[in-house]
Amino acid sequence: MSKFIIETHHLTKKYGEQVSVSDLNIHVSRGRIYGLLGRNGAGKTTAMRMLLGLTAPTYGDAEIFGKPFQGNEKKILPRIGSLIESPGFYPNLTATENLKIFARLRGIKGSAPIQSALELVNLPYKDKKLFSQYSLGMKQRLAIALAVMHNPDLLILDEPINGLDPIGIAEVRDFIRELCYNSGKTILISSHILSEIELLADDIGIIDHGVLLEEESLKELEQKNGKYFHFTVSDAQTAAHILYTQFNVKILEFLSPREFTVSENQLDAATAIKELIRNGLDVMDAHLYENTLENYFKKLTGGEGIA
Template structure:
């Protein structure tokens, strides 16, 4: 059991009759990281979050929170979690402060300055006279996050927190989600259908398509896959790897064997003429050498086998 994960799901599945909404998902959210769950609308992101929070029963599989199966610590564990699932609901005829004070009482929040502190973290004024009904979308999302962090949770689960915001609002929400991780030490699971936002925000990423988790890795690994690289098509990848290390002075990680005929070289400044010469001398057949520059959008298309994502 890995305690380094704030969230781990094991073969999480949700069926509605014959329809499979979430299919055998094994998710791993490291403590202290921002994990971006990326997928088109309807991919199953909200269903996964609801099952993690026990707001929806799973058809099969289990969820571990902080290294323990949820059923063993069902009550106490949720005191360590804050969440926004779908649109935050507040009273439109009350101020932001008044709304949070109500939720603090309902939740039994002990800290006397919990409301003031939560508003300060998200950049909203305390004791402001502005009613929630007059808030912009960005302010509403901030208040939703303030409500989720009032009890100082270790883990935040945020479902599409930038949905419906203008570019300025998106940037603002992104900035203080990042600050919650860096300054407050929160672990954050955030879902989105906006690839560019996830790429700027997350430390780790899971790509979801039609309820299936297709890939899960760090953003650093993902960006490495999608940076500029030289693609070699060769007859012998093992011999090519030896040449790259021994003759071209490349380190492990500066190249990657893709399959039985393809090698990616991430160090694009390599002497290509010298490389071709070494391959020829060693009897390695070279059928292709080209520089590529895939984007994250290209990568999403490639692994989903379909259209792109915003």
């Protein structure tokens, strides 16, 4: 059994000369939350639509549940729940009444699946409130209830917290975690809200202009983006060599002939500066910084940050 629920191979989508998704290789592990992070228009939705068979790839392919996926497999699609676009709920019906209609269309029998889905997203089963009276957060929760009503193994959620207020975001975040960690579902979620992906995801893929720039676990990214020292000295190469040999620090980057960065690694800055001066170097500046995922995103994409 493959540890990956989703694995894509050079998945690409072109619209004429425009490349929406280019050579995408992602790996969504079983029982984890995978956050696909990128600005609006980065290619997240197109990638998800290809994984659901809603858009045919120009070339490349995907494996879902360890099997090749061509977009119309009757054994694979029923195991997937999705939220790509807002479902067409009837505003003059209650949540239960809306779900009953979708259940009938999908051949889902009985009231138990509907009641279970509503309880999962903390919406009442017997309620007279109409969909038109729902808040944005409640509407989004109902959309996810529809996605999980048939008890799928995999959820593909495109921007499920988009447009929600802080309370709505917290509500959606909580039951997405519950779906994964308590109900055992694998979740692929996209967002342009970096702070939320940090709070939700186990693994992160960063996509920009249709290209996957990075794919790592959140823990690996946090280790990569820890604290670091920025030194400005008379000779960066010599200073870096001294710090490496004397203090066993990791040299991160040379920024100019006079500037370089090293991993914080419990380095005593005062002692390091004294050692550099003792070796005849001038030390103009030494500062401790904390590299955030926001800064890392800017560095990867070569542009502005993300919300």
